Amino acid sequence: MSGVFLEGIVKRYGAVEVVHGIDLEIKPQEFVVLVGPSGCGKSTTLRMIAGLEEISDGTLRIGDRAMNRVAPKDRDVAMVFQNYALYPHLNVADNMAFGLRIRKVPKDEIAKSIDEVAKILGLTEYLERRPADLSGGQRQRVAMGRAIVRHPDVFLFDEPLSNLDAKLRTQMRAEIKRLHKRLGVTSVYVTHDQVEAMTLADRIVVMADGNIEQIGTPMELFNNPANTFVAGFIGSPPMNQFEAVLEDTDQGPIARANGTLIQLQGQEALRGAAGRNVIVGIRPEHVMLNAEPGTAEIPISLDLIETLGSEALLHTHVGNETFVAKVETHGEIGHLNGVNALHVKPERVKLFDKDTGRAIGQAA
């Protein structure tokens, strides 16, 4: 399997630049997810890797070959499209055989490959059916089967689950993960769904406005977002963010926000930064109902409780800012109605520069 290397990749449509010189190194057999909001350039980047879009500037390498001027068919990549791109007039077997027939692979080899892949994907009994006679999940599997039979060096997935309902999406997500483990093919996966990104990726690339905001493992991105954009994008519900001013105290630096004092323990880098305007970030999952030694107390006014079963979302206000907390219910939510303060461990509090939005050095 080959790695994929993007060096200063730029995409321009006329005078408009939509991808601004991104650098990315995808290791062989790695599963990398490009995630970001609509229009951030993630699909364009994927299409440049596939050869469906010309690269305006920079170098794309797959393995050790520069691919900028190589035709899509010669890049040894296979792509799964958002709407599956199944040929409506061909049955499942013929859809899967399409790429192999174009490449003039001997018939018996084609039949063998299809048989093998159909077994892996549970499509054996549907081989004679046309796409119109299949469910969304089955079509999605055929689209993946078509990519797998080619035994490519790199799989490219362009939001392949976005047309499925929530239940099927979860199911297919697990199937993709299992397939990747089994086949070990380098995969680049585009999605705007951060849950998909978190669950599938070895590494996530968060993109915004044609730039890479952060690259890291799901837990790196979750625990140490590089900026307010990543902090807001990764995690569901997103990280609570509100403005604060740093102050020095004998116990160490604190952040003052709407009259609330939040202890920032273990953040030596902040000493002497009194008066600095910052954004405080606290993940809803990191909030506790009960105080523990060393935790900071955040007085809240409770607006609404959303019950999720084993967990509940508390929609609250801290001063004028909205604040969401995700707490365990233990099968009971009655006790949540009287909550008027939440608690957070100082090391869970993230700080970002108010002007640049970048994370300020802090203990993890």
Added chain:
Amino acid sequence: MAMVDKESSAGTETIVPKLTIAQRLDRIQMHLKQEWQIYAMLAPLVIWFLLFNYRPMYGLQIAFKDYSVFLGIEGSPWIGFEHFETLFQSDQFVRAFKNTIIISLLSLFIGFPMPIILALMFNEILSETYKRTAQTIVYLPHFISSVIIAGIIITAFSPSAGIVNTFLGWFGVEPIYFLTKPEWFRPIFIGAGIWQEAGFQSIVFLAAIAGVNPSLYESAVVDGANRWQMMWKITIPCILPTIIIMLIIRIGNLLEVSFEMIILLYQPATYQTADVINTFIYRQGLVGGQYDVAAAAGLFNAVMAFVLVMSANAIAKRVSRTSLW
């Protein structure tokens, strides 16, 4: 107790309750009450059909009567199939029927694929300016009146100053009186029809091509298909339902040979190959005043067209899963 029907689709089985007549009427009444605006909008078209397509059918009965304008439709006596017998014994009608079939089939086999080929060619043109110019040029003849087209053809094939004979003259060919020679009528007529309509008819196929999911092509590109393979393996199969629908419509109109163009181009010297059922009806009915015989010929034409369109639809449904109804 409500009866139930089992209905299966895409492998699933749903149970549909069977309604009583009273329930059905109730449902229709409720539907009309809710959607009356849609039916109000539909009404003018329905009225138009009733007045101009269904009401004239009343007059078809003169095909079975010895019609007299003085006695009227009601007063004229019934004579059964006498006019049909007359028609089938008439050499002129048999000739017209034979010509209609030959011209129609030739038009179908040569003329029907032309707009498809044109649409596929337009689809392959990469330069937008060139594409638009080429499209405008081939669409234009459709907007020219048949009389002018006939004038152009008569001038172009004129033995004295026509461009065709002038061109042939350069190679030492003696002037040919194309429009008076029966063997030349069909090629000229069919060629003119293609020249006039192929471009405009290609719009339907171009629209169908535009509706093909672009990611099918992208997927094929990644799979390694070239443009020729994409045309054969994606474009044509994807527009096949449109091709079949257009073919069924065309077959339904198979016997409706372009009447005015034939009237404008034919002459007694070319009747042998040019006279078709419609021109026969025109001469019998309007020129000869035999309205009843003309009505019989017209009815025969309509019944044949009906049989053709039903058969074509049934075949298409069986072969390709696509049909008009």
